[in-house]
Amino acid sequence: MDLDPELAALGALGGFFVLRTGxxxxxxxxxLAQAYTTPQVRAHGDAYADPMTFRVRKVARSIHAPEARIAVSVAQQGLAARLWSIALGAAALYGRVPDLDPELLCWDPDGSAPDDLWLTRVRALPATAVDEVVRAGHLAPLATVLHSRYHVSARLLWGNAGSALAGTVRQIDRWARANGRPEAGERARTLAAGLFAHPDLSGALDAGTLRRRSCCLYYRLPGGGLCGDCCFDRPPRRATHPS
Structure with missing residues (x-):
């Protein structure tokens, strides 16, 4: 089954899987190619001149993040979840992956969650291209720019990517079981196993429990708790210093 021009089948899997085209x-x-570069002149508040900074600031305001790196983590994990969902969802349902070249993938940094993405041209690639399309094509340059600008650790960012990948597979598998498409779930699980073998992702989750080996920092938000796959059993206490 080849890709259709509107990637309409992805909508059945849920909002994170939808990719609008044209x-x-x-x-x-x-x-997204623009988002992964550092502009020579940073225009404060300009979504087009500096989309990544604009997005981080928007997320920080919306979640009342007391630290920039928390907003960075939330923004990056949301984008990782969208990219994994689109690619793995297409691989599972079509047996093909759309070319998500960052130059072809438009992004509205002022949009709500899930991230608003548009693919300007639909070009089919083999399902085995998921690693090239998502990890190498997007998550690696995204991690580089976020680490450079905000000094967020690569371990945290790849932990987010691994967590998002595991969540994507679970959603596809649930849909596949509910809709009598076991081959779709199997395809997603097989591809994910290969993805988790890459050094960038191999240490992200515990192989037996699928719990993270790093923390996304969500617990640091006002009223924030622990995620379902958190490496902590209870929120860590901040260190206190005598006055």
Whole structure:
């Protein structure tokens, strides 16, 4: 089954899997290629001149993050979940993956969650290209720019990517079981196993429990708790210093 021009089948899997195609009707949007670069002149508040900084600031405001790195973590994990969902969802349902070249993938950094993405041209690649398309094509340059700008550890960022990948597989598997498509779930699990073998992701989760080996920092938000796959059993206490 080849890809259809609108990738319509992905909608059945849920909102994180939807990928709109063509030219955004409200006008041009920055590409993810732009988001992965550092602008020479940073325009504060300009979603087009510096989309990544704009997105981090928007997320920080919306979740009342007391530290920039928490917003960075939340923003990066959300984008990782979208990218894994689109690629693995397509591989599971179509047996093919859309080329998600960062130059072809438009992103609205001012959008709500899930991240608003548009693919300007649909080109089919083999299902085995998921690693090249997502990890190498997006998550590696995303981790580089976020580490460079915000000094967030690579271990945390790849932990987020691993957690998002495991969550994507679970959702596809649930859908496959409920809809009599066991081959779709099996395809997703097989591809994910290969993805987790890469050094970037191999240490992200405990192989037996699928619990993270790093923390996404969500517990540091006002009212935040622990995620279901958190490496902690209870939120760590902040160190206190005598006055």
């Amino acid at each position: 030219v955004p009707p409200r006008g041009p949007l920055p590409t």
